[in-house]
Amino acid sequence: MSKILFVDLEKCTGCRACELACSMKHHGEYNPAKSRITVFGFAPTAFFIPIFCTQCEEAWCRNMCPAGAITKEEVDGTWIVRVSEVKCVGCKICMMACPFGDMSFVSEKQKVQKCDLCEGEPVCVDACIYGALQFKEAEIANIPKKKATAGRLSESYKEVKV
């Protein structure tokens, strides 16, 4: 089974520990501007939402890359969409192609970067003390959410006099 990076939105507090861990791992400094994962907060709903690459099967970035720098490969059962720093020409077309905004640019290197799941051991997941970010088997990733839905359904049935 394949593992995916997954977020339980109920648990994110917007602390940005993931951004710090990501930038330290990939750039050797604490710098959210260089993080491959970015958290956004929304005051009216009081929700926080991390945005990161979801490693698409039909990756728009890969399809548009004129240099063939973006590939999708399986590493120990996990599919990772990667950018080759050697092949990337810094054209940034992938930044426009990705519908989610998950491609970002690193000025010093003049190359794009994206989440590569830390080659199967994502540090953001480790850093998430609240347990919002999870790295788990794709098939069962949504089971807790299904269960919560089932729970609400069961609650609503309680109110119906059968």
Added chain:
Amino acid sequence: MYGWMGKILRVNLTNGKITKEDLSPEAAKNFVGARGLGAKYLFDEVNPKVDALSPENKLLMVTGPLTGTAAPGGSRYMVVTKAPLTGAIANSNSGGFFPAELKFAGYDLIIFEGKAKKPVYLWIENDKVELRDAEAIWGKDTYTTQDMIRSETDEGAKIACIGPAGENLVRFACIINDAGRAAGRSGVGAVMGSKNLKAVAVRGTRGVAIADKEGFAKATKDFIENFRKHKADWQDPFTYEGTIGIAIVAMNVMGVLPTRNCQTGVFEGIDKISGNLFNTTFSKRKNRPGVACFSCPLGCGRVGKFPDPEFACEGDGPEYESTGAFGSACGVDNLAAVAKAAYICNEMGMDTITMGMTIACAMELFEKGYLPEKDVGMKLNFGNAKAMVELVQKTACKEGFGNILAEGSYRLAEKYKHPELSMSVKKQEFAMYDPRGLKGLGLSYATVSRGACHIRAEVHDLSVWGLYWYKMLKDRGITEPLDPLAWEDKPWAAKEIQDWFCIIDSSGMCNFNIISSDYPEENVRTMIEAATGISCFGSYEGMMKTGERTFNLERLFNLRAGLTAKDDTLPPRMLKEPMPEGPAKGHVVELDKMLPEYYKLRGWDENGVPTPEKLKELGLVQESRK
């Protein structure tokens, strides 16, 4: 530099000149950051005798070496200036995201000097720094201000700003950053307003470099592990209940919850303002974890929505202090009214503690017949929620009686000839702990440089919270919490906790994280030294000495500002009127017994002046000649 960014931004508002200077490595080593570094630069550059609201005063926004790093709670900055409320040094701390962003833009601190001719705000985008016209924003609340500035700068800009209260020079106006985060106390927002400075907006894309990455990562990990040992007792309650959930009922049970202007420590309406009521009924986050500041594993922030018919409101908070100040202290048992008052304070930019305690003082003056109804324009009995909420708004706008409340409780009570009814030290109001049931905090209230305050030295940690995992206790062979009602062991406890908190407040970390981790001293020391690559302290003793240096420098500032040992006292009620009920029944604060011993332990003479030997020991000889 590592940890520090190595740059100071100096903004002269009078002539609009902006300069970048190197951070003094010696000052950084000796005073670390935030609170300590701020005290050092303020002491060196500002005559302590200046009028706090004059252009001669300076306003410093100072981060620490751990701000913007993965140090747990590494989100803080300190606003340091001479305070309009107290006439003493002010150091007001806040978290959120603005402080880290300031470092990401490349600066450790900003020094604002002089006064702008018309309203301006500072826009920092890495190297590009400019003063911009703020006339269209002047008069706007703190949320609208931030929205407007983001729309004309960058949507990712992080902003610290004042609201109308700061513009109107309310003596306890605060500086709000991000969503309802406040550098709250002592009136730092009024200093900003006096300079015609509406806001500071910053966008930074640089990183904070760490000297010893491995050592830093290990200390951070160890710190978190120690912290997780108390997950059920501390981390989870902070996360899921917030400070309102942790403290308000607990303080009432201890009989130290300021009630009706500290006439008692037990509030009969506690269930109607409890954290449980908030979290189950009015919290927007419901059973989800709270809202976190940058890099914080606690997430104590709350957001609330009250569909109350009379006090409908929505906003950030309320946390414990605001709930006590507008709740029990004013005798108000309506959580919606409490929250509404706190939210108005966030919007208008005012300190909730001083605001609540000032209204509480007015209520007592009114009930005792010292404050005539015609002056207030309404009846002002304890428990009058409607009047309370109305007066908060009036204070921010300095309208009617609000004009008098805007001076804080001491000046209010003095005006009506009963200064003893102001529950304040150095004219700054108590936090939500009646010291008659917490003797150590009483001593600390009396001696902390910025006046009555709970977070410059949480001596009560050693008793109340059961948070007694401190090296200072272990070294003395103490394995149980200190008795909060005993005074004998408090002089040394107050001194050591005060020195230790100087380090926490200078590091850039939030003290909530530190009080939740056991034996945090070595990990904090390692984090600071690994981040900066400089052996700032060398040992635990060296670290405590650094804290003591900051505490003494603040003392020198205050003495030169004209404060004396006479200001190291508590309101007569705390010294003479025994607590009428609850676990602290019959107790007063034995300050006369504690203070002389405390001075002696501090190396201060009987007038509270640091001795030449002490100053020499701390490396403050040059400063003492100033």
